[in-house]
Amino acid sequence: MTPLEQLAGTCPVREAGPEDQVDGVPARVVARPGSTEETSALLRACHAQGLAVVVRGHGTKVAWGRPPERLDVILETTAMDALVEHSRGDLIAIAGAGMPLARLAERLAEGGHQLVVDDLVADAAPPVAGAGGAEVRGSTLGGAVATNLCGPRRLWTGSVRDLVIGVRFVRADGTVAKAGGRVVKNVAGYDLAKLLTGSFGTLAVVTEVTVRLHPLPQAQRWVVLDVAEEDLATVLGSAVHSQTVPQALEVHARPGQAPQVAVLLGGTDGGVQARAARLVDVLAPLASRGAPSVSSTDRAPGWWARPLAAAHDERPVLVRATARISGVAELVAAAVAHGMTVTGSAGVGVLHALLPAASAPEDARAALDDLRAVSERLGGSTVVLDAPPEVKAVTDSWGEVPGLDLMRRVKDEFDPTRALAPGRFVGGL
Template identity: 30%
Template sequence: MNSQDLSEVLPAEQDMEGHPLGNGGVEFIEAHSEEDISNVLARAYKDDKTVNVISGGTKRGFGGAIEQADILLSLAKYKGIIEHSVGDLTMTVRPGTTLKEITDKLADKGQRVSLDTPWPEMATIGGIVSSNDSGPKRLSYGFARDLVIGTRIVYADGRVIRTGGKVVKNVAGYDMNKLFIGAMGTLGVISEITIKLQPLPKYEGLLLLHFPEGSEQVIRDFSVSILDSMMEPVSLEILNPSISEKMTGKRQYTLAIAFEDRENAVFDQEKRVYEHLPNGVTYTVLHEEEARQWWEKFRHFGPNGSNDSGNDALTQAALKIGSNNLDVLANLAAADSLAEEHHVAIEAHGGIGHGISRVYIEGYPEDIVPYMKALRTKVEERKGYAVCTHLPLMLRETVSVWGDKPGYFALLEGIKRTNDPKEILNRGRFVGGI
């Protein structure tokens, strides 16, 4: 396919310079409709041309060891809410719509998408769903895979299918949505998403508990007591000292406990926490707008695909760690101790209720790689996993982003061959280099 051929489908621009995060394309095409997506993929499939897909770009450093595909297909301008069923608490939206745009629109109706992923003004709903992203409030509200009830998918050859539906109660059987959620765009391009909504909370509270040094076991025991109680926190997030200092002014492990309910219910649960505070623990309490502003600031840590520095000493990387929920604190402690040993700076947090931790790393490339490998080893010793969610291309070529291939890798390969036999879509972005 040459430039003249592409122009018959959609206007194309040359992009020969590449990008330090890779996952680009020699030719750049912007889609404005599902038909545009279908036409570009059909033509690329016919001519054996590879395609990378991008929207907000926040996941550009996540997976892939190829600098440029033949085509970089952007969905950033394919945005907007298609349908909002206020009574049914569902919404159908185009993939290029940012989470902030959705949040602002739904707020007028007293509703929200209960996702609290980083960089909401940049992250698009298509990228969030394709990477199955989530935030600290996953403890109560789940993650992308829990919220999507229907999609439209454009296959690699341009065919369009619908999975699921537009109502919460669907027919029994295998939920085809789950095949595409978290697949990093390797099985098809999401052109439409129907998602469950939540009412806005009547009242929000946030307790920040500051623990003295050496309190790891105290934090663990206290968190277990919260989880075993009748309280219903929407987050139970532990912040390491460096990120805590930026968020609270205190360089200590800090436990962020959020409650969202009726005002009296929030106050009652906070009172129970006060009554059982361990010795030596201080706290800060925020309500309503103060709590919302705190979370807004919290969602702006780490790389976002466009804030990488050209300075080698400030190279950025990010890890997503999955583990038993009670191993989160041990993993964060390992992340801190190894950072000192490998001469990198980190900010980290993790959910003691759901077991997902994030580690944001800054330093020289030659220090970052051994640090990530050492931390992954520590995590795997506890039967967890560590995935590199952001890394410059030159480092992704030396580090396995997803870790070792899982025992079910042959199944993943079979699904890929069925959906994209020519392997044109987002090549190398998923587990095992799929």
């Protein structure tokens, strides 16, 4: 029997087409379960037949990490896209893993709430067909959880891992389980929700997510200025210690141009206006000579939360590099010196960098090795999220990872047959 015949009856399935591949590895079948129960039936059948499975939402980050060692089934989550519950009094929401972040934001805004997750890939890939044929851009909730997607406002509320308080998931053998709960303070048992967040779908298939919400601010303002490269560390330090309670502190730098810094303030209209004016006074003396004065505006700069905006036109090398906050300016300078465009959260020391796709593989590897050395010296790390195949072939995507033996034991417990995205994650997990 073919895999399609073996999986028939578990959920809607079809033969894979030329576009159904993961980082160059073709699939044989595409399955689209519409519930946790159908996902369980599908994974039980895959487990019985020894089929390898990779989860896909909108596919915006499906090439992140390493190519899978083998691939039989792509499991699409897009049919599990319901907003199950929006508890306005408890500030929590429960949604299917296939819920687009953009649509979730619209639904939550009706109640004055938001999930504080910036979708860095909203403009990085072509739109896909959503419910009723409508076009939807960007990540799904499950994709954000799988990759621990984080943007500028991480400074305010933490990463996705900090906002997930519960998950419903299916193990590789089809076993359905839950972790966490409906309240923020949930201390019973192991926090498996945080373990699954950022695991690139290698431990289980998340079908439903419970998240912590925040009220929508009455007003927002951005304070933006150009700075000289040698003054970047001073500007970032002044913004952090300005006592204006920024919700985000971002830096954007590219070869041949002065770095730009943007600070997001949110809250009541009067409070935001006053804090923005105070921050302008603090930063004005530090603006780059010859540059426009520091501006306070109600619109984000064009590069805000869009570090991956060029990814659908070409396939550049996409890097996430981290450092302690005091080392961000040095890390930015090191990346720009190698021709990278850097956009990232200077307030938490997490940067994203793009190296043009035209870079020769060996040149790209040398640049990445140097950037990794700088970030490690500054207390951080460098991860190659995505790159052209010829660059991935000569590059260590993850670098040295502490606790790898423990991670392997966790993988063995959750997925002993290595059926879920084998080889995509750190250390070949």
